[in-house]
Amino acid sequence: MAAVTLDKVRKVYPNGHVALKEASFEIADGELLVLVGPSGCGKTTLLRMIAGLESISGGTMRIGDRVVNDVAPKDRDIAMVFQNYALYPHMTVRENLGFGLRLRGVDKAEVDKRVAAASDMLGLDERLDHRPAALSGGQRQRVALGRALVRDPSVFLLDEPLSNLDAKLRLSTRVEIARIHRRVGATMVYVTHDQIEAMTLGQRIVVLNGGVIQQLDTPMNLYNKPANLFVAGFLGSPAMNLFHGTLRRDDGLRLVMADGSITLGVDAPALAAYIDKPLIVGLRPEDLLTTADHPGITERLRAHVEVVEPVGNEVFLNMRHADEELVSRVPPHSSIQPGTDVGLGFHAGRLHFFDPETTSRID
Numbered sequence: 001m002a003a004v005t006l007d008k009v010r011k012v013y014p015n016g017h018v019a020l021k022e023a024s025f026e027i028a029d030g031e032l033l034v035l036v037g038p039s040g041c042g043k044t045t046l047l048r049m050i051a052g053l054e055s056i057s058g059g060t061m062r063i064g065d066r067v068v069n070d071v072a073p074k075d076r077d078i079a080m081v082f083q084n085y086a087l088y089p090h091m092t093v094r095e096n097l098g099f100g101l102r103l104r105g106v107d108k109a110e111v112d113k114r115v116a117a118a119s120d121m122l123g124l125d126e127r128l129d130h131r132p133a134a135l136s137g138g139q140r141q142r143v144a145l146g147r148a149l150v151r152d153p154s155v156f157l158l159d160e161p162l163s164n165l166d167a168k169l170r171l172s173t174r175v176e177i178a179r180i181h182r183r184v185g186a187t188m189v190y191v192t193h194d195q196i197e198a199m200t201l202g203q204r205i206v207v208l209n210g211g212v213i214q215q216l217d218t219p220m221n222l223y224n225k226p227a228n229l230f231v232a233g234f235l236g237s238p239a240m241n242l243f244h245g246t247l248r249r250d251d252g253l254r255l256v257m258a259d260g261s262i263t264l265g266v267d268a269p270a271l272a273a274y275i276d277k278p279l280i281v282g283l284r285p286e287d288l289l290t291t292a293d294h295p296g297i298t299e300r301l302r303a304h305v306e307v308v309e310p311v312g313n314e315v316f317l318n319m320r321h322a323d324e325e326l327v328s329r330v331p332p333h334s335s336i337q338p339g340t341d342v343g344l345g346f347h348a349g350r351l352h353f354f355d356p357e358t359t360s361r362i363d
């Protein structure tokens with residue numbers, strides 16, 4: 001097992017495109033770290049640089065104590081699982097699993113032992129003598145995982161391994177990957193653009209945008225203390241509500257918006273610098289409470305309910321307050337109807353504040 005350390009690692013493609021500006025962080029030995037961000041943010045590039053499939057334009061990359069900038073992929077002791085798991089169609093599952101080992105000259109007894117262990121861990125025992133064509137998509141993806149597992153590498157690199165699976169299979173395979181990680185205790189780097197996958201799998205998550213690391217933290221810290229507006233908007237579905245206005249102080253702090261104002265009910269010291277200046281206030285949909293469903297809560301604004309979306313265990317209220325679109329998650333038994341006005345409140349401690357100019361969190 002090994003840690004992976006990046007020190008000011010950069011990637012500039014030959015056409016001049018800067019895919020990764022300057023990344024410095026460490027993936028701890030045995031950690032499952034997720035790289036997440038929108039399409040084109042540079043996550044695959046970063047993973048391929050760890051694998052050695054993409055050259056490093058600047059900085060230093062280490063696996064364990066070894067600088068690997070110029071080390072060939074096959075000498076890095078890594079295994080990669082891709083989105084398009086190319087299994088050999090003419091080989092059985094057993095042969096597919098053992099192929100890489102045989103190629104490396106591992107003796108047959110050892111190959112059999114490792115294939116049996118991987119097959120056991122992945123529940124493929126019944127399928128060992130089948131060809132890939134006779135497997136379901138989920139089973140094929142498990143074989144692809146198994147091919148990485150038998151190698152027993154220091155570091156596993158997974159690039160959107162679930163994106164070809166249907167929703168139900170994605171969920172069960174996701175749990176499978178978490179289980180494998182716990183059992184083998186290997187360092188894993190997992191790339192996805194899916195925030196749910198990132199939140200559920202990652203011990204820590206790197207949020208990337210435009211080749212720049214936006215934040216690196218545990219899932220709950222990212223959710224509860226997003227470092228900037230990008231992270232606040234990227235994680236969480238429906239996305240965080242944002243109120244744009246000017247901060248005023250009279251009796252207490254108020255956010256004055258184009259139409260109306262909200263009494264904030266807090267006086268965070270960091271906000272002193274924003275009095276009479278533009279400010280963005282954020283509130284997660286689960287923290288924007290209707291007075292109808294929470295009788296004890298003080299009404300701080302009213303909004304018009306446009307669309308009510310039941311999703312089973314809860315209901316999304318899509319509302320409008322002047323120019324701002326708002327979403328609230330309410331209990332499934334809520335009787336709020338579209339076309340009505342509702343009173344809304346919140347617990348002041350749940351507010352997030354952002355600087356409109358720098359987009360950074362204020363606290």
Ligand code: ATP
Nearest residue numbers: 013015017019038039040041042043044045046193
């Ligand atoms: P996706 O989720 O769509 O796979 P990503 O976050 O993995 O996206 P990358 O594939 O790492 O993104 O690409 C990052 C940026 O670098 C993109 O803007 C992409 O167009 C660009 N890029 C990727 N490969 C090359 C290349 N060989 N030459 C020039 N630019 C490239």
